[in-house]
Amino acid sequence: MITPVDPRFLVEARAFALKFSCEACAYFDEGTGGCGNGYPNVEHRNAELESAPHVVFCKEFELG
Numbered sequence: 001m002i003t004p005v006d007p008r009f010l011v012e013a014r015a016f017a018l019k020f021s022c023e024a025c026a027y028f029d030e031g032t033g034g035c036g037n038g039y040p041n042v043e044h045r046n047a048e049l050e051s052a053p054h055v056v057f058c059k060e061f062e063l064g
Contacts, residue, residue, distance in 0.1 A: 001057045026064030
């Protein structure tokens with residue numbers, strides 16, 4: 001899911017300590033930097049909300 005980053009989204013993401021990038025996912029393989037389920041993850045890695053026009057949420061994300 002692609003979600004635009006606007007001021008309201010930034011406020012809510014900070015307030016709820018939103019975790020959504022690969023590095024926070026249980027399926028993230030730190031050794032390879034890839035997804036343990038084999039999905040492409042370039043758009044989900046090290047997402048910087050303040051500088052991104054949008055974020056891409058992964059359907060397989062599981063808080064790790």
